[in-house]
Amino acid sequence: MPGRKLEAEKELFYEYLRQNGLKKTRQKDLILDTFLGNEGHMSVEDIYALVKKRDRKVGIVTVFRTLKSLNACGIAREINLGDGLTRFEHCYQHPVHHHIICTKCLRVIEFLSPELERVQQGVVSRYRFQPLHQRIQIYGLCEDCRENRAAPTGPQPDTEKIFARDALRMAIAMQRQGCEFYRSAASCNQDPAGREVFESIALEEESHALQLEMELEMMHRYEKGLEEAPVFLHFDSCELQQLIPNLPSDLGDSELRLDARRALEIALQLEKRAAGFFKDYAERFGETEGKRIFERCAEQQMKHFASINRRAEAIAPASA
Amino acid sequence: MPGRKLEAEKELFYEYLRQNGLKKTRQKDLILDTFLGNEGHMSVEDIYALVKKRDRKVGIVTVFRTLKSLNACGIAREINLGDGLTRFEHCYQHPVHHHIICTKCLRVIEFLSPELERVQQGVVSRYRFQPLHQRIQIYGLCEDCRENRAAPTGPQPDTEKIFARDALRMAIAMQRQGCEFYRSAASCNQDPAGREVFESIALEEESHALQLEMELEMMHRYEKGLEEAPVFLHFDSCELQQLIPNLPSDLGDSELRLDARRALEIALQLEKRAAGFFKDYAERFGETEGKRIFERCAEQQMKHFASINRRAEAIAPASA
DNA sequence: GTACGTGCAAAGACTTTGCAATGGC
DNA sequence: GCCATTGCAAAGTCTTTGCACGTAC
Numbered sequence: 001m002p003g004r005k006l007e008a009e010k011e012l013f014y015e016y017l018r019q020n021g022l023k024k025t026r027q028k029d030l031i032l033d034t035f036l037g038n039e040g041h042m043s044v045e046d047i048y049a050l051v052k053k054r055d056r057k058v059g060i061v062t063v064f065r066t067l068k069s070l071n072a073c074g075i076a077r078e079i080n081l082g083d084g085l086t087r088f089e090h091c092y093q094h095p096v097h098h099h100i101i102c103t104k105c106l107r108v109i110e111f112l113s114p115e116l117e118r119v120q121q122g123v124v125s126r127y128r129f130q131p132l133h134q135r136i137q138i139y140g141l142c143e144d145c146r147e148n149r150a151a152p153t154g155p156q157p158d159t160e161k162i163f164a165r166d167a168l169r170m171a172i173a174m175q176r177q178g179c180e181f182y183r184s185a186a187s188c189n190q191d192p193a194g195r196e197v198f199e200s201i202a203l204e205e206e207s208h209a210l211q212l213e214m215e216l217e218m219m220h221r222y223e224k225g226l227e228e229a230p231v232f233l234h235f236d237s238c239e240l241q242q243l244i245p246n247l248p249s250d251l252g253d254s255e256l257r258l259d260a261r262r263a264l265e266i267a268l269q270l271e272k273r274a275a276g277f278f279k280d281y282a283e284r285f286g287e288t289e290g291k292r293i294f295e296r297c298a299e300q301q302m303k304h305f306a307s308i309n310r311r312a313e314a315i316a317p318a319s320a
Numbered sequence: 321m322p323g324r325k326l327e328a329e330k331e332l333f334y335e336y337l338r339q340n341g342l343k344k345t346r347q348k349d350l351i352l353d354t355f356l357g358n359e360g361h362m363s364v365e366d367i368y369a370l371v372k373k374r375d376r377k378v379g380i381v382t383v384f385r386t387l388k389s390l391n392a393c394g395i396a397r398e399i400n401l402g403d404g405l406t407r408f409e410h411c412y413q414h415p416v417h418h419h420i421i422c423t424k425c426l427r428v429i430e431f432l433s434p435e436l437e438r439v440q441q442g443v444v445s446r447y448r449f450q451p452l453h454q455r456i457q458i459y460g461l462c463e464d465c466r467e468n469r470a471a472p473t474g475p476q477p478d479t480e481k482i483f484a485r486d487a488l489r490m491a492i493a494m495q496r497q498g499c500e501f502y503r504s505a506a507s508c509n510q511d512p513a514g515r516e517v518f519e520s521i522a523l524e525e526e527s528h529a530l531q532l533e534m535e536l537e538m539m540h541r542y543e544k545g546l547e548e549a550p551v552f553l554h555f556d557s558c559e560l561q562q563l564i565p566n567l568p569s570d571l572g573d574s575e576l577r578l579d580a581r582r583a584l585e586i587a588l589q590l591e592k593r594a595a596g597f598f599k600d601y602a603e604r605f606g607e608t609e610g611k612r613i614f615e616r617c618a619e620q621q622m623k624h625f626a627s628i629n630r631r632a633e634a635i636a637p638a639s640a
Numbered sequence: 641g642t643a644c645g646t647g648c649a650a651a652g653a654c655t656t657t658g659c660a661a662t663g664g665c
Numbered sequence: 666g667c668c669a670t671t672g673c674a675a676a677g678t679c680t681t682t683g684c685a686c687g688t689a690c
Contacts, residue, residue, distance in 0.1 A: 128463040
């Protein structure tokens with residue numbers, strides 16, 4: 001599985017070479033391999049040192065030139081972490097992100113925050129500015145350095161994996177929240193048929209949540225250290241909360257009475273919103289595993305929507 | 321008035337020199353003057369070119385060294401706008417801010433967004449990271465470049481002035497909102513004494529708003545181009561809206577009936593919140609004119625609070 | 641008079657370019 | 666065989682350092 005991605009990256013590079021009339025060489029291959037085999041934010045010198053270990057005859061100029069190519073074809077991204085060196089990070093199927101940099105141990109935390117993006121979008125739009133790329137870097141001291149502890153040095157899972165994990169976590173949170181909503185709606189509902197509807201949908205949500213949790217479990221098993229890796233995608237649980245429909249509370253809370261049809265309508269509302277929400281999220285990201293998870297969730301919600309809709313139509317055929 | 325700030329900056333530099341056993345020289349003075357006399361984000365070369373016009377014998381090394389000193393004593397701030405040059409911007413009594421950079425015309429828009437700050441703070445705190453400084457830069461195309469217009473070249477007012485303007489604008493918006501609230505509360509209120517209270521407070525707010533507006537007017541008159549300068553401080557009017565108390569709406573909206581005492585209590589609530597709000601804002605910024613405006617507003621709101629409080633006590637002496 | 645300041649030149653750090661030999665295709 | 670590639674050296678860019686002379690205090 002991880003090998004497949006490596007292959008895809010190499011193929012992408014070769015394709016780039018072909019399309020530009022460039023040639024495949026031992027050195028380029030070696031540099032690509034070295035770059036792909038190392039996570040983190042490496043300077044030219046870093047990569048040169050690693051390459052030299054494998055072939056002492058490679059020149060640093062070739063490393064410069066090859067990294068420029070890797071940058072051009074979307075495998076590497078040139079970044080500047082404020083130390084005057086050009087550094088390169090993995091770019092292929094990695095979401096664009098921001099950096100938190102410890103000025104003491106030089107550890108870099110990558111993160112993404114749709115809320116930050118939203119606020120920023122609001123700002124630039126006031127100037128009618130068209131943003132093309134951005135640089136958000138926060139410098140300071142990490143917890144370990146502040147407390148004079150050694151930073152953990154184990155191999156870090158790569159950002160795409162962490163992003164996928166966080167996407168799954170978000171999907172699970174959504175599913176769990178839906179589940180809880182249907183359960184509480186069922187328990188409040190005095191109408192037996194409506195209650196039954198909520199209960200059955202809660203079960204469906206539960207089963208989907210379990211499925212996602214299992215998937216997350218598998219992911220953790222395959223990827224060492226993934227579970228402990230710091231959060232990458234910051235999502236706001238309030239955002240999820242807002243998708244939950246309000247139960248009609250004109251009556252006292254305990255006197256809720258929704259028949260099957262009304263219950264199904266409410267469920268349709270939630271499923272539709274959730275689908276839209278995930279679709280929206282999926283669209284924010286370039287081709288990544290996380291994006292695919294969001295897409296899948298949106299699809300699944302739409303399917304659930306459709307199945308609930310069929311049920312609603314069976315009760316009372318739709319008008320129009 | 322602007323001369324006074326210049327003097328303060330020079331004095332700050334001389335003080336720095338004295339405290340570090342360094343010497344005051346013709347060259348340092350010339351470089352400081354040149355830096356202070358030019359807004360914008362100048363590279364060493366830029367400043368060197370300007371300095372050379374006044375004294376051909378000055379060396380670029382001296383410019384490098386002097387700018388390092390200016391950076392060290394808080395008059396200049398070293399920034400990196402992604403073009404590989406170290407640039408310097410005014411720092412003394414200028415709020416820290418972010419940059420939007422047009423990659424075509426190289427124009428730089430400075431901005432500040434407390435909301436962005438808030439989101440960012442939320443992110444770093446999840447990593448228990450202690451942020452010390454940050455770099456937020458958005459690259460893209462400005463409106464003028466997208467539409468192939470020439471960028472306006474008039475002299476830009478400096479950021480501190482624009483910040484002060486925006487602080488005033490915010491204070492005015494707050495005052496206007498309060499005014500509107502008291503007016504509408506008065507018109508809804510069926511209790512004559514309560515209505516009179518709201519009306520009189522509305523007048524006080526109005527007078528304060530007018531005072532601030534006059535101040536803004538003066539500011540515009542003294543500073544060419546200030547009125548048209550793009551927004552620097554992005555504040556969210558919802559944030560202001562949230563300070564407005566909800567009128568008790570247990571009854572129908574038109575049946576509001578608040579006696580003088582209740583009306584005064586509601587006014588106290590608003591004034592207190594507003595004072596807290598401005599105090600909070602003032603605390604976010606270093607020594608700048610904008611900060612002082614926020615502080616003054618907080619004070620004024622506290623005074624208003626006290627005066628309303630006296631009125632409330634006159635009606636019914638406070639318990640405890 | 642002492643010690644920092646200055647400006648020149650030189651060095652340093654990072655990156656790019658020129659060029660002759662090499663090696664894909 | 667053509668032409669991109671490579672690795673060396675050299676150059677380029679931005680910045681800092683070394684040093685002898687100058688000058689502020």
